[in-house]
Amino acid sequence: MAVKEAAGGTGPLLSIRNIYKSFGLNAVLKGISLDVMPGEVLALIGGNGAGKSTLMKIVMGIYTHDSGELAIRGETLTLSRPSVALAKGIYMVPQEPLLFPNMTVEENILIGFQKSKAELHKELVETMAEIGWDLDLTRKASSLSIAEQQLVEILRGILRHAQLLILDEPTSALTFDEVRSLFKCVNDLKAKGIGIIYITHRLAEVFEIATHVAIMRDGAITIHGPVADFTREDLVKGLLPPDAEMTAQAKKHEVKPVDYTAEPVLELQDFSGYGFSGIDLKVYPGEILGVAGVVGAGRTEMATTIFGMDKVLRGKVLLAGQDITGRKTNQVIRAGLNYVPEDRHLNGLFKICDVAANTTSANLFSAQMGRLFLNSRAEYNVTQQYVENFRTKVTGHDQLAGSLSGGNQQKIVIGRSLSTAPKIVILDEPTRGIDAAARGDVYTIIHQLREQGVSVLLISSDMEEIVELADRAVTMYQGRINAEFQKADINQDNLMAAAFGILEQEAVNK
Helix, strand or coil: CCCCCCCCCCCCCEEEEEEEEEECCEEEEEEEEEEECCCCEEEEEECCCCCHHHHHHHHCCCCCCCEEEEEECCEEECCCCHHHHHHCCEEEECCCCCCCCCCEHHHHHHCCCCCCHHHHHHHHHHHHHHHCCCCCCCCEHHHCCHHHHHHHHHHHHHHCCCCEEEEECCCCCCCHHHHHHHHHHHHHHHHCCCEEEEECCCHHHHHHHCCEEEEEECCEEEEEEEHHHCCHHHHHHHHCCCCCCCCCHHHHCCCCCCCCCCCCCEEEEEEEECCEEEEEEEECCCCEEEEECCCCCCHHHHHHHHCCCCCEEEEEEEECCEECCCCCHHHHHHHCEEEECCCHHHHHCCCCCEHHHHHHHHHCCCCCCCCCCCCHHHHHHHHHHHHHHCCCCCCCCCCEHHHCCHHHHHHHHHHHHHCCCCCEEEEECCCCCCCHHHHHHHHHHHHHHHHCCCEEEEECCCHHHHHHHCCEEEEEECCEEEEEEEHHHCCHHHHHHHHCCCCCHHHCCC
16 A cells, blocks of 8 residues: 555654643533554544534644643654644544545645656556445536545555544444455554554544544543543543433434324425435324445435425425425425525535524524614524523624534534424434534433424434434435335344345335
8 A cells, every 4th residue: 555654663653642722711621631553543532512623723733722732753843833743644534525626536645746747647546456446437426426425535645655644533434345454444544553542433433543542522532542441431421521311312212103194294205306215204293213334325316306496307295285395495494394404504504604604594584683774682592592402502693603612503503403403304414513412412312302293304324323313204215205114124234234235125124
């Protein structure tokens, strides 16, 4: 592989000692100390706003720490700019890919290199072949899915022969096969002495790929050590505030059965659009219908077309018996359907607007918010309701949404969709980028919606999420629904087999 082995030595690749960082009066990091050794995979986990991103930006030279010390292979450094970190062999793969949309995949990966194009192309092709990733290098970055953009970012780091690689939520948008390939790549890098900081919210990944784990909470380290020394329960406790209880209410209360004799809230009849075709689907009052599938199966395209963002090619959409096929998005919302998009940055968030404006923007010109002048009291009440329910970490309703952590941004987007009191809400990867504690909050909200009679169309690549939440599930494969599962048959094996087209329809209990 096109990866250089890390230089020898027994000391840490990276030493972080007593790092403090504040923004104004807000203390974000409160004396962080960590080491990353050659060949070590350090899983860094923590709630939204815990300080993980700030710490990594200091390591990358994007921010300057207030006090403390950073050392690379024993050399104390002030990483005042990213170029210094890159020169020292540190590379960070961000959670949200940062690509040049009008450049090709290859141009995005190789930008900044001084070698000949032929030599770089050969090295890139060999690297991709070895790790099993298949990307069309001539495609424009603007045409890539989130998963494909993530692969491009990871390849950037690998080709730069990073000695310390920081992976920020690398699997959040990858398919099962892509995750397997990534883990193989991580193990290869580990064997060559490369140190890896692996930021994740998925606790199962910690035990599968990491050698060590560190948990951050409120700017401090609460747990640190070899993964073998901890259980999943230990990690969850380290994530939660000392006085917090596990949010397992959804598993404790009795679930009211779905009335499948009732009129469907949402019905799709031979529904077809760009990326999917021939969809026949019904969602009933108070039902959580899971939609599983791999990236590219057509799930998001189906959702955005229902929501009026893309053109309907054939078929009908009925909402509570009313034909809303091809209607504009604002008309769909008024009819009683709302949508939480997969990509919050592209379709879900006004970054330069504050928390209150983002939370209530779908309700503008409603009787509640005032048809002519904005009712500031109503805006405050709606915003506060969702800030409290989602335990969103904000400094105030006037904080700019773009300044929030990724998970808190996602909570704002979900809150806005629910604020319109929909009959049905489509949740597209609702817990992507959300930490373990906040994930429990979102699950509780979803169950509360169900109890109130609100239907949920849950699109998720997390099979565990579908298993835990769904009353019924379907899988999409190559743009079509290829299997349906009743509650008793919803398990990861069935969902995974159907999502990859392995499970035959005849074998599925419909």
